[in-house]
Amino acid sequence: MSARDVIQNIQDKFKRKEPLSDEVVEGFLRVLEKTRTEDVTCKEVFQQLDEYVEKEVDGKDAARLMPLLREHLDICSDCCDEYEALLDVIEKSTDKQ
Amino acid sequence: MTTRSNESWLSDLRSDGLLREAALSDLRSVIQHGLPYALSRWLSPNDPLFTPLVEEVTQETLLRVLDQLDGFEGRSMFTTWVHKIAIRIALTELRRKRWQDSSLDELMDNEESPAPSNLVADHHPTPEAAAERSDMMERVRRILEQELTPKQREALTLLGIQDMPLEEAAKRMKTNRNALYKLLHDARLRLKRRLAMEGLTSQEVLSAFEQK
Numbered sequence: 001m002s003a004r005d006v007i008q009n010i011q012d013k014f015k016r017k018e019p020l021s022d023e024v025v026e027g028f029l030r031v032l033e034k035t036r037t038e039d040v041t042c043k044e045v046f047q048q049l050d051e052y053v054e055k056e057v058d059g060k061d062a063a064r065l066m067p068l069l070r071e072h073l074d075i076c077s078d079c080c081d082e083y084e085a086l087l088d089v090i091e092k093s094t095d096k097q
Numbered sequence: 098m099t100t101r102s103n104e105s106w107l108s109d110l111r112s113d114g115l116l117r118e119a120a121l122s123d124l125r126s127v128i129q130h131g132l133p134y135a136l137s138r139w140l141s142p143n144d145p146l147f148t149p150l151v152e153e154v155t156q157e158t159l160l161r162v163l164d165q166l167d168g169f170e171g172r173s174m175f176t177t178w179v180h181k182i183a184i185r186i187a188l189t190e191l192r193r194k195r196w197q198d199s200s201l202d203e204l205m206d207n208e209e210s211p212a213p214s215n216l217v218a219d220h221h222p223t224p225e226a227a228a229e230r231s232d233m234m235e236r237v238r239r240i241l242e243q244e245l246t247p248k249q250r251e252a253l254t255l256l257g258i259q260d261m262p263l264e265e266a267a268k269r270m271k272t273n274r275n276a277l278y279k280l281l282h283d284a285r286l287r288l289k290r291r292l293a294m295e296g297l298t299s300q301e302v303l304s305a306f307e308q309k
Contacts, residue, residue: 020250024257025237026306028288032299035285042263043275050173050181076278078188078263085135085184090177092134 031075040068045079053086098123106175110166121159124179128155131180132187139191150190158183189264196265233305244291249284252277 040048052069055062063070073080099119101109109120132151133142140147162179169178222230245253248270255266267277292299 018254020238020241020253021257022234024253025234025241026303027257028241028253028285029237029299029303032285032289032292033303035282035289037286039282041275042278046181046185048172050177053181054173054177076263077260078274081138081188081262082181082184084138085188086177086181088134088137089131089180089184093131 034071034074036068036071038068040072042072042076042079045069045072045076046082049079049083049086053083053090056087057090098126101175103169103171103175107166107169110163124159124162125155127176128158128179128183132183135180135184135187136191139188146194150187154183154187154190157186161186192262192264196261230306233302237302240291240295241288244287245284249280252281253284256281 048066048069052062052066055065073083099105101120101123106120106124109116110124111117112120129151132154136147136150140150158179161182165182169175241253242250251270252266255261255269256263263277264274267274270277272280289299292302
């Protein structure tokens, strides 16, 4: 195979575009409903997550007090996993310590 | 175990000698007491991976906590802050382990294509509803193709593969989770504006899909 063919192969590979699947389109639309212009990032959520979870465990309306963080958790599954794990630890381990 | 205020934790961990050793030992117990709850949705305590993971995460958490003591702002209990760090380390490690050996091609090949829950209903839609759904899907897909940057498209495609976590997609795109989240947020806002220009809301589009 000549160098020209190799380059062509590489270019073809990058040009090849599979259509976005129905699942991807639908998943994107679902998140879109919850997307607001104002937003916090994963980093900002991480900085405040301990405070948020403590408010919730203390029976305060954390979602109302920190609405942007709540909205982020509804959209971002990675952050939501961390939130649920922290909630489990604080709710369940504190009782038994 | 000694009960400590936030201030005591900080001062003991910053001290030398026995006070620090006792605080580190107590902190180790705190982390190891919390981790089984944190991991309960992910890994059974009977899994052979469980004990080594807990040990590894505990070590890494202690190091990171000591390194970041100045970053603790006192907005929560110190131990909650520590659990948060342990969870980030543990879940990052679990995601890494789960995805490390999978190349993108393998994932695409192995991906079964289950019927999307709302697009293909388990009953038989009327031909009109099916046609409307199909038209709407094509319209949205075309808008997405026009509006998304190549990076945004790549991110969406990756995240659509077997529910790949953001963190893993970010790693494969040689970026970080925070930057990828921002990239996706920009994409969402852009698409929202475009749908609005076309007189559509995401809710309307979704309800066309869900129409019985």
